[in-house]
Amino acid sequence: MSSDSPIFKSATELSQDLKAGTVSAVEITQAMIDRIDTVDEKVNAFLHIDKEDALAQAKASDERRARGELLSLLDGIPVGMKDVISVKDQPLTAASKILENYRSPYDATVVRKLKEAGAVVTGRLNLDEFAMGSSTENSAYGPTRNPWNLDCVPGGSSGGSSAAVAAREVPLSLGSDTGGSIRQPASLCGVVGMKPTYGMVSRYGLAAFASSLDQIGPFSTTVEDTALLLEIISGHDSLDSTSYPTEVPSYYAELKKSSEPKVLGLPKEFFGPGMDDEVRASIEQVIEYYRSIGYQTKEVSLPTTDLSIPVYYVIATAEASSNLARYDGIRYTSRSERAENAVDVYAKSRGEGFGSEVKRRCILGAYALSSGYYDAYYLRAQKARTLIRQDFEKAFTEVDAILTPTSPTPAFKFGEKSDDPISMYLSDVYTISTNLAGLPGISVPSGFSGSGLPIGVQLIGKAFEESSLLQIAHAYDREHLHGQKAPNL
């Protein structure tokens, strides 16, 4: 395939081509569909795609353009959806058997905003069931494969969203990040992935995993594209009480402004043992680059880092045990055929409908909330969460952003960690504290390992200062553009 094909272009480039009239929205969407038809058999990023609907949206965009009624820079650009984000009349499975036959009767707020911006909202992207996992191996519909090495996982839980962008099946996608579920797969697939500040993007229409941690965010091949997509989906929503009433600047325009060199914090607790050597080398190369363009680096301390994983697995599972109670086999979820009475409907439908990781977390969470254990687990975890947040607040009095690896290792092989939940949980060790503190974090491709697997650097910013974080990320990305490299498929 020629490198001139729309599939190898960033959303920004496609937007320019559309403007120049060298390509139509229908041609872009068709190229995307062809690409999916060619490579998705290998990658398995898509659970579902409504081609007719996608082409109809693209056609409507071309017609708008012909009338000169362009809605935004993203008008006519396809955006894929992690299969936990509701799109009216499209399936939503959360990669679970229990939602096999469910179609959403309404649009998530992010979807409404994208449609209003003229984007072609299409495709249901694979994930770990209910966003629980770090490898997309927990999907009831088979794992997604890493486009850079089909024997490796794409990361997770938004593995379908990261792999689809990496495999050039779609220029942009949305995922959700509860403990690293956007940034870790972005890192493992060599694309840009960002989790905004908690409250920046409406969660309305996102099938909840852990309400106090979940946040929707973009995947793209460049930081520039992420800025473009983020500014469209961000902003206060009256349908989400936890969405924050703040002005959304044009991140894309802000990116173009020149920015002063900043101070980057390097948390010493993140650079200890457990980090892969190639990852360390790649991150050091990033740090060197920043220094070379005038940035300062400073060691900072986040002493509660080691609490992150235990705290996360209490809070996230507690909330999940309650959030997932609605999937009960009574109404829109699949009912067990073996159910003979009311209790059976619950027990057997959930027993058959959920995978083992989901069951493990629901049981864990119910236990943490149960009478007599609440204080020791949930309440204590909430207190520790406050300490973690305070650690970051303190660090941010000295630095503008914190720089860490996104994942301790590049993509791992299938089955390598799936039998060992703890080692799987540890693959989120660098990303989890960001969610607990509610801060924005972005993973930017920083190069490749000797075996050709992508590596990513994570930048963590101050709450609601996405603009500054994107500028810092862009300062590295625009000169390296590792995400623009496409795998051989």
Add this chain to the structure above:
Amino acid sequence: MEYEAVIGLEVHVQLDTNSKMFTRVGTGFGQPPNSLTDPVVLGLPGALPVMNEEAIEKSIKVGLLLDCKIAEVCKWDRKNYFYPDMPKNYQISQYDQPICEGGQVEIELAGDNPSRMGPHRMVELTRIHLEEDVGKLTHYEQDSLVDYNRAGCPLLEIVSEPDMHTPDEVFAYLTSLRNSLVAAGISACDMEKGQLRCDANISVRPKGENTLGTKVELKNLNTISGVRNGVEYEIRRQIRAIEEGTPIIQETRRWNPEQKYTTPMRTKEMAHDYRYFPDPDLMPVQIDQAWIDRVRKELPEKPFDKQRRYQEEMSLPYSITSALCGDHLLCAYFEEAAGLAKSAGKVANWVVNDLLRELSQANKVDEFAEEETEKITPQSCAVSPQMLAELVNLIEDGKLTNNVAKELFPEMFVTGKSATELAKEKGLDQQSDDSEIEGICAEAIANDPDAAEKFRGGKEGAINALKGAVMKATRGQANPKVVDETLRRLLAS
């Protein structure tokens, strides 16, 4: 041995709000099943709750009405349990930071003299919290049907202290609470529509003892009388059990209103662990003093305060005030008419006797009616307060006799015509034209010189024969007072 019952009530009141507690969908009774739903009510994936300010404001109002302490900050908790009436399998409620704490409900008990106000006392409240209602299940042999129209409606749970001791106190408590809430526009409190529901916690102990006996929770008390009967039965059952030496089990029992007995539902061992935790989808709500002050300004007069005022300021008898004060619409009607009439006391009599009678006849339920018809209220009925005031003033001015007025009122109620209009139409306006009366009186004296003579001779009763003749001649339309005066004047000359 003498026993004492200790009773606490948990009363659920559906708040009358325009929309549900966490979404824009409307509320209402009698709509087609599952028509008042949306992704939030149905608990679809991704749906999120957003707090309804009106529900909070109404809860504050109830708190102020019942002299509770209003929380500065209240938060929302999830009560987790699996049941098909709850789409999310958790109910959003308030666990440890209710919107109101403390407070009291004034109740009146029957006194020795039914025409005098009985003794009053305060029943202490523990707390009031706000939660979402659940759906309605209807069970059939094979299947159960669920209607989510009620699900997600704001529901206030008013928890009393174990501060009542007799079924009569329970009855008085519910009546007083309902009157207050209806008057404040909180809820219509119709138990048949489930707008007010009540569970009772009942224990029994030997009189004089301080420790509480084993508590039984009584459910399915669907009418106020049902509550009284259920509680009465349960107290008797417990006393009998104690006397027979059978231990009381801590359990939930169900009142069977048709057979009039209680049966066990579940024991304490079967109690749920609700795994309460703060709902991460909702922010805590801050209630500042300005908000409380604003709501306080809208508070209506409490029914018992109103009753005392009627008795003290308007000198209305207890029997009249007690008939008025249970119904705030009747009170509003009365006050408006009384303001326009020459006698508030007379207006009160008309409202309590005639207006109430006509209203209750007009609102008699037609058992064969297909649809429920809108009830006629004092405000919506054909006799406006102005019309009643006019009627009373006509009587006071001697332009209409009481008997004629009593005849006219039902017609006014049906036709909406004023008393003057109707009296004219029927030629019933009282003859107070003095010269005409004088002529008729003179004629009566001339026709019955015997009676006239006897009266003049000091036989007072003889005047009655003359009066009767005048009334006969005027077909009862003459004002008796005027007739009396005229006859005496003529006989004296």
